[in-house]
Amino acid sequence: MKSGYQIVGKRVNRVDALAKALGKAKFTSDFKRQDMLIGKALFAKFPHAIIKGVDTAKAEQLEGVQAVLTAKDLPGRNGYGILVPDKPVIAEKKTKYEGDAVALVAAVSEEIAKKALGLIEVEYEVLPAYDDPRQAMKDDAIHIHEAHPAADKGNILTTVALDSGDVEKAFREADIIIENSYETPMVDHAYMETDVCMAEPDPLTGGLTLCSPQQAVYATKRCLAPVFGIPQNKIRTFCPIVGGGFGGKEDSVLDVSAMAGVLALKTKRPVYFELDREEVFRTTGKRHATYIKHRMAATKDGKITAVDVETILDKGAYTSMGGLNNPLMAVTQRTAMYAGGTYFIPNARARSHSVFTNHPYSCAFRGFGAPQAMFAVECQIDELAKALNMDPIELRLKNILRHGDRTIFGQVMKENRGLGLEECITKVKGRMDWDKSLDQGNGPVKKGKGIAVFMYGTGIPLLFEGASCYVNLELDGSVSVAVAATEMGQGIVTALTQTAAEALGVRYEDVNVTYSDTATAPDCGPTVGSRAAVVVGNAVLDGCNKLRERMLSVASKEFKKDPRDMDIKQGEVFIVGKPETTMPLAAIVSKAFITQVPLAAVGTWYPPQPSFRAEDGQGEPMHAYTFGVQAVEVEVDTETGELSVTRSVLACDVGKAINPSLVEGQMEGGAAMGIGWAILEEGFMNKGVMENASFHNFLIPTIKDLPELESIIVEHPNDLGPYGAKGIGEPPLIATAPAIRNAVCNALGISINTIPLTAVRILAAVKNQQAVGGGN
């Protein structure tokens, strides 16, 4: 791998840093205009009910109301969704969760719109609501969807099966079997920017323009075109910078855009539609809650021989990214795929059932099912270590995937795609002083250490995985790059700017990347799956390389040299070995311009075709995997149950850090988010009603709940990634929860298998232990 990069690997400032620091960067709602109507939805009063009638007469008569829509007033199909169109724009016969709209209003002011909602009368017949997928999947449960277009059976949307080796035999022959149940909560993404859409009909084309914070501008217009009855080429979807997405804005954008869009088409006016925070909590997607039964078989010297895992996912009311049968198995598939963690396990069986409930639809959320699956495996490994009286790190090192090993989903691991797990473990072990025991003192506060490891594939295992972009050389030697990816704080625009500048040999300041607009850039796939810097990065690299070759060929004529002897750096073209022979790139570009050499290129990249067989869950879903290790120290107050995470060390093998500061940003943010999921966050659901739909009592960590977040970057290059890079967006939070749980067990000598590890839950476990006697 080439080293000595000019810009890649450098801690250059984010392109948007100054504007954001000064509060000058504009988000979608900053573009609200006076002439826009205000759209609002009347959401379901009951999470599960039959709609007997909707009377909008009084609302329609209110002065200032421009439109009141119910299901019968829609221009196109009353259904949408990323995988299957099972979510109605406006519920017609039934409500399936609190977030189903039963009527929409557009009015000249927010006040009037809200008043109009209060005038709409809806008659419901209330049905029992399901909170627990284990109840909803029973044969006698009421079908939440009366006729779902894709569900396997009753409330079971889909079951993903993964089989390899001979599981029965391995369990028969095992020296030791570890069997436990685990639960992880449904949580909100808690992105800062609430969901909003500005929809504007285009009188010239008869089309529609939708501006809304989101993660996939092309997916949005494809999903919604049938709702509007408008061809895809007449819909423009775009957004400025986004205030956080974490997977949620792949879906929530569809909700607000569908509602804003139909109101705009009806009124022929621009419509501004914003959800308030409570509505975001009640109506938009969440992380799938899971209920996992995990069995692990091993030899007495600590070799894992088999896993047998059943995962039940709380799907919520609609499919979203939950997963359908082949090939779109999505989150459900990931829970099966990662059921064996980062270990070489020759025999495996995993069954993952995605089950409808009356909760908000579960969707993509940082880690996409991997955090749930890894939580169970990484707790199991610690349980195994305890049973074998082995050090948890030693046990892990005995079993981790190495070059040539097959994962439980059948993919052979290769060092040339980056396999840095062992280095991550060694570094974290050293930094944590792992072998040194903690001073326990004699007060009520106990200390503990815990560790967990993870792997996470870069990109999405779908047949269409790949990306395109435009790259354009300007006559002054500057470079324009257009991608459809979203800048949601992760820094993709900066990383792509660095990638393009390095590839073309221009200065960082001379590249401008525009983003997230279907009118200006071709499809590059969604900004999800920790894929953009790698997959879109490779497309940018491809486009830049094409232009670079063209310019070197033009330059070679000027310098009368072979293009292979020429190079471009800092915007200067020169003969290799003779830096004094320079000519500005701008001059070469101008030469190209007048000699009929095209200055624009489409960059594309596709990874090796992803595969994943529906029959047995075997395949090569992603081309490369990011690895990592999280270790923590905790303090647990045995009298109050209070838990403090006092130390966090995270190491990730990212292949190549295009910008180490951005990578650390993802790592720190991931660890912080992981701590939130592990110790604080949970939706209090009561018969489909969220009882803590505000930041007042849906708590996410503050800075005081976090220790200093230490990050260690490890680089085992991926030979297919741009400059060796692998994805880093989602991975950092995956191992945080099990590391904390393992540390709490270490502190208390009690196994708690449900997160979040709230004081209530910890104290209950301590009291329970005291009641039965024992513990330490």
Add this chain to the structure above:
Amino acid sequence: MQFFTPHTLTNALDLLDQHREKTVIINGGTDIVEQISKGTVSPEAIIYIQDMAELKEMRQEDGYTVIGSAVTYKEMEQSALCRKYSALMDCLSSLGSPAIKNVGTPAGNIGTAAAAGDCNVALIALGAQVVLESKHGKRTIAIEDIFSGKGKTKINPDELIREIKLPLAHANTRSSFIKLARRKAQDIGKVLVAVSLTLEGDICREARIAAGAIGPAPLRLSSLEQLMVGNDIVAGLAKIKDVFPQEAKLRDSRFRVYKEQVVSVIVRRALEKAVGGEYYG
């Protein structure tokens, strides 16, 4: 809706007298503004009281530290007069966030009368008196007597909290405050306890123990105080150790069992914290 920003107390009391029930006082606004914007409170008139210099004063007078009702938490935190009360300082250190402390006030905490009002609990333990004033006169009421139920106070619609009076701390008085919450900052307490003990050697001569979030309003726990008074500290602590206060009235919630388990722990810790580390263990 009318919005008044009186600069004198007389003017404010006149306004209150004219508008009575239809008026809302806004102090720091950290509680009431949210209610107004949600529509749970819809006043006809708002009286904003932060512009009155008379209510911004802090002074020492006749054996009391007097805190004007428009004084913010931040101003108290920075005041040498307030720093003498450990319970108050403990309370301020864990209250809300810097942004909340910049504008929020103890008077507002009283007005909201939340069961989990941090400052209310500290002020009960410190024996605070609340001075209420209307156009027709003044009255003084002990803070623990001002609450009349969940979110309710005995303040009349034409009255305003003029000031809060804290008895000057006796040289042998020790106080502390502990907030047990789900999160380390910006969270509503699950159990709040404040204590103030006046000692004579190792003997506890006076005790005030207050708690929040374990009943409809902040409470004074007289039943526990009795276990301390007249005893030496170690004996008192032993008596009080696992006692669940009879004044507590826990409502049904996700946290009920948890609160039952931790109230006595927090009371004990607050007492130990007040008298100093040596009794801790």
